[in-house]
Amino acid sequence: MNKFTPDAGRRMPDAKHVLGTLFATLLMLMPLTSNAKVEMLDRIVAVVNDGAIMASELDERINIIALQFQERDQPLPPPAVMREQVLDRMILERVQLQLADRGGIKVDEASLNQALAGIARQNNMTLEGFAAALQQDGYDWPQFREQIREDMIISRLQQRSVASRIRVTDREVDRFLESEMGKQMFQEDFHLGHILVRVPAGASPEEVQAATSKVNSIEARLNQGEDFHQLAISQSDGPKALEGGDLGWRPAAQWPTLFSEAALQLEKGEISAPIRSGAGFHILKMIDRRGGAEKVVTQYQVSHVLIKADALTSNEQARDQATRLQDQVASGAADFATIAAEYSDDPGSARNGGELGWVSRGEMVPEFEEMMLNTPQGEVSPVFETQFGWHFLQLQGTRDADMSEEFRRMQAMQALQKRRFEEELEIWVQEQRSESYVDIRL
Numbered sequence: 001m002n003k004f005t006p007d008a009g010r011r012m013p014d015a016k017h018v019l020g021t022l023f024a025t026l027l028m029l030m031p032l033t034s035n036a037k038v039e040m041l042d043r044i045v046a047v048v049n050d051g052a053i054m055a056s057e058l059d060e061r062i063n064i065i066a067l068q069f070q071e072r073d074q075p076l077p078p079p080a081v082m083r084e085q086v087l088d089r090m091i092l093e094r095v096q097l098q099l100a101d102r103g104g105i106k107v108d109e110a111s112l113n114q115a116l117a118g119i120a121r122q123n124n125m126t127l128e129g130f131a132a133a134l135q136q137d138g139y140d141w142p143q144f145r146e147q148i149r150e151d152m153i154i155s156r157l158q159q160r161s162v163a164s165r166i167r168v169t170d171r172e173v174d175r176f177l178e179s180e181m182g183k184q185m186f187q188e189d190f191h192l193g194h195i196l197v198r199v200p201a202g203a204s205p206e207e208v209q210a211a212t213s214k215v216n217s218i219e220a221r222l223n224q225g226e227d228f229h230q231l232a233i234s235q236s237d238g239p240k241a242l243e244g245g246d247l248g249w250r251p252a253a254q255w256p257t258l259f260s261e262a263a264l265q266l267e268k269g270e271i272s273a274p275i276r277s278g279a280g281f282h283i284l285k286m287i288d289r290r291g292g293a294e295k296v297v298t299q300y301q302v303s304h305v306l307i308k309a310d311a312l313t314s315n316e317q318a319r320d321q322a323t324r325l326q327d328q329v330a331s332g333a334a335d336f337a338t339i340a341a342e343y344s345d346d347p348g349s350a351r352n353g354g355e356l357g358w359v360s361r362g363e364m365v366p367e368f369e370e371m372m373l374n375t376p377q378g379e380v381s382p383v384f385e386t387q388f389g390w391h392f393l394q395l396q397g398t399r400d401a402d403m404s405e406e407f408r409r410m411q412a413m414q415a416l417q418k419r420r421f422e423e424e425l426e427i428w429v430q431e432q433r434s435e436s437y438v439d440i441r442l
Contacts, residue, residue, distance in 0.1 A: 042055055043441075044441055045058050045441050045442055046438065046442075048095060049438075051094055057090070060140075064139065065086060067137065081234045087440065087442065089239070093154065096429070099161075100154065105160070106153065107156070111371070112149050113127070113382075115148060118373060118374030159367070159387070168420070177408065177412050188252045190288075190289050191248065191288040192284050193245045193285035194232070195218060195228070195236040196236050196279065197236075201434040212281070214235070215274045218283060228244070232245030246287070253415035253416075256419045258423075263284060268288055270285070271286075272285075278426070279426035279430055298398055298400055299360050300358065300372055301357070301399075302372055303353065303356060303393060304340070304349065305354055305392055306388060306389050306390070307390045308345040321390075322390035329394075330380045337355075341353055361373075362410065368393070371393060372393060375395050377395050377396070377397060378396070380394050381394070
């Protein structure tokens with residue numbers, strides 16, 4: 001089976017209705033005098049399908065991102081660039097949240113709290129201490145919670161819409177491991193910077209020419225010595241533009257094919273020529289590279305109970321049954337293995353009391369892995385949903401294992417899945433944007 005603005009997922013009426021309602025409300029509140037003045041306290045900055053992004057939401061998000069720049073001691077982009085980049089990011093989020101809402105994808109309080117507790121543990125804090133530290137740094141805790149929830153919803157949508165269609169066969173893994181590129185890729189990790197000049201789906205020749213001119217101009221400015229980080233902030237259409245295009249560290253094999261093929265030829269500090277993909281034109285910078293994929297990995301011994309919906313059981317009934325069973329196990333009224341053997345719809349693990357054995361990161365679907373990593377050893381997780389149904393799990397232990405050849409195969413499988421996912425995801429996101437009604441009113 002295989003991180004994270006207020007009211008972003010709320011369905012809104014159309015723009016005319018919003019403005020009409022707001023105007024009528026203001027009229028009712030006006031003093032009955034001829035010289036009464038009305039001050040508009042908020043306004044719509046973008047209409048996205050049947051929803052709207054308000055100026056107050058945009059300002060709140062900009063304030064959060066400005067705090068992050070200050071924490072990293074980085075200069076802020078020009079205000080106009082910041083507003084444009086942040087609004088574009090919010091539009092893409094809103095499109096995806098609307099899709100998730102129509103698809104019934106949700107994150108309940110228990111799953112959200114579990115994820116937040118996991119983030120707190122990664123920072124060596126309790127959840128209460130983590131919340132207090134964020135508030136001390138100027139963050140609004142309820143808003144932070146909702147941002148995490150929305151990121152989790154978007155991740156689940158992307159997995160359902162993109163990752164579930166990707167299949168990698170054993171033969172493909174064999175061919176990859178035997179190839180010269182596969183051997184080279186496992187020798188190094190890359191830290192890449194990225195600038196994207198977007199080309200919309202179904203772009204006209206004029207739009208393609210405009211994008212070509214823009215990317216050529218960016219390339220010329222980089223060749224003249226301009227700073228990659230600042231150009232990414234001001235010019236990139238990529239998801240990490242406000243981070244200066246920093247995509248972080250990743251094993252070479254896990255980058256999209258176009259990226260890895262170009263990056264193999266780059267030395268530290270070098271910048272690639274523009275690369276064309278279905279999403280547009282990319283420019284990469286090799287920020288750093290290092291050698292050697294680790295063979296020792298952490299494994300997790302985990303058991304689970306799965307309850308599926310079927311022709312006789314609705315999704316809500318399956319969730320309710322999983323919740324009842326989880327309550328029995330968590331309260332100590334029933335034994336995990338006994339419940340799994342009697343009720344779990346995963347026949348492979350049910351006969352073993354729900355045991356899945358030792359698993360490594362990347363083997364399970366993201367929702368399962370996220371819950372596995374965030375559940376303390378010995379405790380029973382909340383009920384959560386994956387593409388297979390409703391689960392709850394228990395983590396029995398962890399260990400470090402030298403996987404050698406098995407690890408290489410697993411890494412190869414993950415690398416092929418991840419590169420295909422990222423290639424497809426960029427195209428899918430732009431398709432959803434192109435198919436949506438977006439009216440920007442900055």
